[in-house]
Amino acid sequence: MSSSRRAFMRAAAATVAGIGLLRRRVWAVAAAAVGAGPDGAAGAAAPLPVGVSTWPFAMPGNEVALAALAGGASALDAVEQGIRLVEGFADEHSVGLGGTPNAEGVVQLDACIMGPEYRAGSVAALEGILHPISVARRVLEATPHVMLVGEGARRFAAAQGCEQGELLTEERRRAWEEWRARHPAAADTTHDTVTMLAVDAAGHVAGGCSTSGWGYKLPGRVGDSPIIGAGLYVDSTVGAAGATGLGEIIMRHCGSFAVVEGLRRGLEPEAACAEVVRQIVQREPAAAEQAISFVAVDRLGRFGAAGTARGFEFNVTCPAWGRTLPGRLL
Numbered sequence: 001m002s003s004s005r006r007a008f009m010r011a012a013a014a015t016v017a018g019i020g021l022l023r024r025r026v027w028a029v030a031a032a033a034v035g036a037g038p039d040g041a042a043g044a045a046a047p048l049p050v051g052v053s054t055w056p057f058a059m060p061g062n063e064v065a066l067a068a069l070a071g072g073a074s075a076l077d078a079v080e081q082g083i084r085l086v087e088g089f090a091d092e093h094s095v096g097l098g099g100t101p102n103a104e105g106v107v108q109l110d111a112c113i114m115g116p117e118y119r120a121g122s123v124a125a126l127e128g129i130l131h132p133i134s135v136a137r138r139v140l141e142a143t144p145h146v147m148l149v150g151e152g153a154r155r156f157a158a159a160q161g162c163e164q165g166e167l168l169t170e171e172r173r174r175a176w177e178e179w180r181a182r183h184p185a186a187a188d189t190t191h192d193t194v195t196m197l198a199v200d201a202a203g204h205v206a207g208g209c210s211t212s213g214w215g216y217k218l219p220g221r222v223g224d225s226p227i228i229g230a231g232l233y234v235d236s237t238v239g240a241a242g243a244t245g246l247g248e249i250i251m252r253h254c255g256s257f258a259v260v261e262g263l264r265r266g267l268e269p270e271a272a273c274a275e276v277v278r279q280i281v282q283r284e285p286a287a288a289e290q291a292i293s294f295v296a297v298d299r300l301g302r303f304g305a306a307g308t309a310r311g312f313e314f315n316v317t318c319p320a321w322g323r324t325l326p327g328r329l330l
Contacts, residue, residue, distance in 0.1 A: 045302040046318035048203065049075075051082065052297045053196040053315045054244045054305075056324045061086040062317040065198055070319065075198040075206035076115040076137070083111075083133040083208045086194045090169050094192040097130060098169045099212025102219045105176045107167035107212055110226040111136045112147075114234040115206040122147040122226040125219075127154055130163045133210045136226070138162070146228065150220070167212075179216055193225050195232060195242030195295060203299040207232050207240040213247070223247025229257035239263045239298035241273070245291040245309060253280050259294050269296035270304025270328055277306055277330050293327055306330055 049069035051062045065082030069075070087096030094100065101107045111132035112122035121140030124147065126132050135157040139148055148156055158164060168176075193211040209232045211225040224231035224247035231247065233256040234240040241259035243250045250256075255276055262272030273294040281288045293307025295314045305314040305327035312327040 045300055046316055047320050048301050048318070049078075049198065049200045050297065050301045050303070050316065050318040051078065051196065051198045052295055052303050052317075053082070054194060054242065054293070054295055054312075055192050056313055056315065057089065057092050057192075058082075058086050058194045058196065059315045059317075059322070059324060061194065061196060062315045062322065065196060066317045066319070066322075069198060069200050074115070075200045075204050076113065078198045078200070079113060079115075079196050079206045079208040080133055080137050082196050082198075083194055083210050084131050087131050087133060087210055092192075093172060093215075094212055095194050095210050096132070096212065097165075097167055098172055099167060100172060100215035101168055101176050101212075102217050102221070103180075104219050105168065105173065105180075106219065107172075108217075108219070108221075109167070109210070109212055110222055111208070111210040112226040112228060112232055113137050113140060113206070113208040114228060114232055114240075115140075116204055116234075116236040118235070120146050120228045120234075122228060123153045123157075124149045124222040124226045125153070126150075126157065128164050128167065129154060129157045130165045130167070133208050135160070135162050136208070147226065149222070176216070193231070193242075193244040195225075195244060197234075197240040197242060197295065197297045199239075199297055199299055199301055203236075205234055205236040205238075205240045205297070205299055207234045207242055209242055224250040224255070227251055229254045231256060233257040233260045235260050235264070236299065239269065239296060241269075241294055241296040244293050244295075244312070245307065246287075249280065249284060249287050249290060249292055253283065255280065255292075255294060259296050263296065263298050268304060269298055269302050270306055272296055273304055273306035274328055274330055277308060281308070281330075295327070304328070 061082035065078040090098035114120040291309035
């Protein structure tokens with residue numbers, strides 16, 4: 001592990017501890033003010049700033065994002081910092097370092113980030129770069145493009161000074177060798193994605209998504225996660241939404257964009273997520289047997305999630321409280 005990487009992890013750990021102390025001090029006052037406790041009933045709003053993310057393993061990233069927001073960082077900065085932390089968790093096999101490789105034993109990563117004024121950056125099938133979310137941010141800020149892929153994305157990341165390294169851990173290499181020895185007919189469809197959404201104190205919204213994708217996928221396969229409008233969509237005048245699950249289905253229905261359009265029509269976040277899931281299942285009945293879930297937040301701090309995946313949970317953090325909550329099962 002490089003010295004810069006060790007420093008980053010130490011700083012992140014200290015930040016998480018500090019936010020926990022802050023939350024305990026202010027919870028009693030803030031809970032009464034917003035009328036919503038950490039159990040987060042449907043339609044509840046969190047006091048701004050707020051961070052929302054998919055899956056319990058991303059909660060530490062939520063804490064880092066909240067600390068950044070509390071320190072005056074933009075929502076875009078907060079999302080990048082939170083996801084960077086999760087990308088460094090070698091024991092999580094769906095994101096970043098330690099991600100499950102493709103069928104040839106190579107880890108290929110996808111990520112995107114989107115903020116105010118519909119500005120977005122994305123990378124796909126990226127190899128040998130430790131933090132694809134930061135490469136996506138550089139695409140947003142340093143190029144006229146939205147998406148870079150494959151070797152071109154890797155060369156761009158290297159030229160931008162992004163940290164390089166081996167992504168395949170020994171544990172994942174052994175698992176891949178065992179998979180290859182079984183001569184499976186198909187890849188492992190079980191995988192998660194970290195999607196993180198943030199709203200700052202002024203109501204500015206940003207979001208990001210990062211994944212290693214479908215385990216043992218065909219080389220070059222790209223799912224919904226880096227696709228703006230599918231795995232993630234942000235409209236700072238309304239809110240943001242992100243997806244997790246089987247990307248091939250989510251892509252076909254522009255899922256996250258559809259959720260944000262529901263917010264625009266006045267639906268609460270959970271209802272907007274549920275509406276899109278129902279629409280997808282109506283159009284593709286077989287999708288009901290697959291994992292398809294969405295999480296959303298509006299610019300007022302209202303949050304919600306819904307999907308077909310049993311056990312799907314999402315995280316909400318604000319200065320008053322932080323909690324992992326169950327998504328609505330459809």
